[in-house]
Amino acid sequence: MxxxxxxxxxxxxxxxxxxxxxxxxxxxxGCGALGTVLANVLVRAGVGHVTIVDRDYLERSNLQRQxxxxxxxxxxxxxxxxxxxxxxxxxxxxxxxxxxxxxxNAMNVEALVAGVDVVLDGTDNFETRYLLNEACVKHGVPWVxxxxxxxxxxxxxxxxxxxxxxxxxFAESPPPxxxxxCDTAGILAPAVGAVANLAAAEALKLLVGAxxxxxxxxxxxxxxxxxxxxxxxxxxxxxxxTCQQERYEYLTAHGGSYTVELCGRNTIQVVxxxxxxxxxxxxxxxxxxxxxxxxxxxxxRLQLPDYEITVFPDARALIKGTTDPAVARTLxxxxxxx
Amino acid sequence: xxVRVRIPTPLRALTGGAAEVTVAGGSVAxxxxxxxxxxxxxxxxxxxxxxxxxxxxxLYVNGEDVRFLQGxxxxxxxxxxxxxxPAVAGGGT
Numbered sequence: 198m199x200x201x202x203x204x205x206x207x208x209x210x211x212x213x214x215x216x217x218x219x220x221x222x223x224x225x226x227g228c229g230a231l232g233t234v235l236a237n238v239l240v241r242a243g244v245g246h247v248t249i250v251d252r253d254y255l256e257r258s259n260l261q262r263q264x265x266x267x268x269x270x271x272x273x274x275x276x277x278x279x280x281x282x283x284x285x286x287x288x289x290x291x292x293x294x295x296x297x298x299x300x301x302n303a304m305n306v307e308a309l310v311a312g313v314d315v316v317l318d319g320t321d322n323f324e325t326r327y328l329l330n331e332a333c334v335k336h337g338v339p340w341v342x343x344x345x346x347x348x349x350x351x352x353x354x355x356x357x358x359x360x361x362x363x364x365x366x367f368a369e370s371p372p373p374x375x376x377x378x379c380d381t382a383g384i385l386a387p388a389v390g391a392v393a394n395l396a397a398a399e400a401l402k403l404l405v406g407a408x409x410x411x412x413x414x415x416x417x418x419x420x421x422x423x424x425x426x427x428x429x430x431x432x433x434x435x436x437x438x439t440c441q442q443e444r445y446e447y448l449t450a451h452g453g454s455y456t457v458e459l460c461g462r463n464t465i466q467v468v469x470x471x472x473x474x475x476x477x478x479x480x481x482x483x484x485x486x487x488x489x490x491x492x493x494x495x496x497x498r499l500q501l502p503d504y505e506i507t508v509f510p511d512a513r514a515l516i517k518g519t520t521d522p523a524v525a526r527t528l529x530x531x532x533x534x535x
Numbered sequence: 536x537x538v539r540v541r542i543p544t545p546l547r548a549l550t551g552g553a554a555e556v557t558v559a560g561g562s563v564a565x566x567x568x569x570x571x572x573x574x575x576x577x578x579x580x581x582x583x584x585x586x587x588x589x590x591x592x593x594l595y596v597n598g599e600d601v602r603f604l605q606g607x608x609x610x611x612x613x614x615x616x617x618x619x620x621p622a623v624a625g626g627g628t
Binding site: 231320321322323326343344345346347348349350351366367368369370371384389415417419422424426427428429430431434 | 541543544554589590591593595598599600602603618620621622623624625
């Protein structure tokens, strides 16, 4: 207990709270700027089981704000979830840190969310957030929305059917082109760190049962304009498609393979659900004739003259060098097989 | 009625960088019309072609969501504070 001494003597936590943290299972969805801060807080606080889900691998531009990664991780070409888990196990060997390298989608989100005690939002798009929202509402799992861009960010906690869910507050996602994007606005580490730490505080309250201390408000902060606002969120919105009508539209949306454009990365992700695990070594042998191939147990990379293809064992691929889903699917088809 | 309107970061390009502006308006609808008169282009960021509030932008009067008040017809008094809060998706990795 020496590890948590400074936390246990905080009246809001105490021995009982610390035990609840130890017994808890948290899911961190996304392990980028938000996710690394979230996971870092939870693991150091002694949450007994932290699952980190992220589909992506490391890039140097991550290091400016993604606090769990360093140059060594980059050199080893690790997926983010794996790098984060390795780092956090060295921070706190007493808890279980479980990395899952996958795209969060309608096929897997419920299995990941059901039975978890809290979900933390480290994602970067509304489609995934609505998916998380539906899964959390459906399974009665509290979760904390968080988002940051430029020097500002926002967060609020969601207790299904007690507080407004994500769809209550934002009934529709912003169409492309209406709000700043990652490649135009940038992101400052203090902004995303501030938002993520506020979200992590809400998670701790949810896990120890301090519902009376929950911040039932949308927080908006801007570290460059020096603003902080709390906007009280009342009750769930009557007629909300998710938490009132239980029309889980995002959960029932996807069937076969689909593509996702990775914002600002000139990359398309191709997801093919339901495929058997790919043996990367065997794939590497087949692809050597096409170009330079490198692989490890986590991913395979094929370098083509105009594209770079990264393949994961779950048959997911990141096709870098295009923003055209058709081109990405063609390349996937040609080199991996659709 | 003179009210203060808090402009969120994404819309400040339209207000010349101002984070807070003061406009006249007896209702939220009038307030938006006044904003548009002073800062052209801001209205279509807030309202769609049908004249309804866009569903990814929330408006609060003194901290209360106008959806739970009288929507665009919510009355305003001098000194009221209107907050514009858009959905934030965040950056890519």
